[in-house]
Amino acid sequence: MKQLDKVFKHVIVSYIVVVGALIGFLTAITAILLYISGDPTFSFFTHWVSHLGVGPNGSSVVFNGGMVYSGIISWIYSLYLAGYLHxxxxxxxxxxxxxxxxxILGIGLLLIGIFPLELIFGIHNVAAGLFFYGGMFSCIIYGIxxxxxxxxxxxxxIIGFSIASVFLIYIVVNSLPLNISFKMAAEWAVFFAIPTWILSQGILILRSNYTRL
Incomplete structure (x- = not known):
């Protein structure tokens, strides 16, 4: 019975991770839609991700709140994943x-939400770096x-390595003399890569838990 209780607790945490990742997706999409309603020129080829943090029509509030929330979910996910691996x-x-x-990934997300692009530029850049490298190495190390x-x-x-490749593509794109639009699009790909990774891993682990019931 103890073993069964442990499995059910693990399933509950799995649901928290999956639902948390979905909510993270929804807050980002909501922020984008709010931004577009205030500035129709918005696109993944004309704006950086950080523009959402200072966007019009309430998009900044939704985005920054979503980043803080996502940082907390990332910590829960990281602890959950460490327990699963152990x-x-x-x-x-x-x-x-x-x-x-x-x-580190969670700290980066949290700080991005607290320090938007135009508030304290230096801290925002550090936060973006923590998010980027924390996310990339999380995927690589977990994949290994x-x-x-x-x-x-x-x-x-395979999923871990695939998501990590998105980060590596971003590095390559930014090292080449390409139009800035490509660099913006690559940044958006990285931005959506992390919740995709968390969501996919949460679903796979949840499925493996159910096969044991």
Whole structure:
């Protein structure tokens, strides 16, 4: 019975992660729609992600609040993922690194919401860096850990590496003398990559939990 209780608790946390990621998506989409209603020129090729943080028509409030919320969800997800990896017998130091990267990612999201683009530019840039590198290395380390752990589906590893490749593409795009529109689009791809990763992993882990019931 104790084992069954543990499984049900794990399922509940899985739902929290999945629903949390979905809400993160919805707040971002809502902020975009509010921005467009106040400024129809908005597009993924003409605006940076950070523009939402100072956008018109209440989009800034929704976006910044969503970032703070997403930071908290990222922490919950990181702790949840670390517990999942530990239970599956993953390499301990890789699990610890994965947890650390996830915490850094959450701090970045939280600070982006607290310090919008035009409020304190330096802190905003640091926050964006924490989000970017915390997210990229979270995906890479988790992908490696999942691949090396027999009890974890290799699909989870593949998704981790796939999401990490979005970050690497962003780095390549920004290092090339391309039109700024491509760099903006690449940044948006990175922005949506993290909730996609959290949502997909949450669903896969939730599915694996149900197969044990």
């Amino acid at each position: 239970k599956k017998g993953a390499v301990k130091f890789l699990t610890a690194i994965s947890l650390g990267c996830g915490i 850990t999942a691949y090396l752990t027999p009890g974890i589906s290799k699909l989870q590893s």
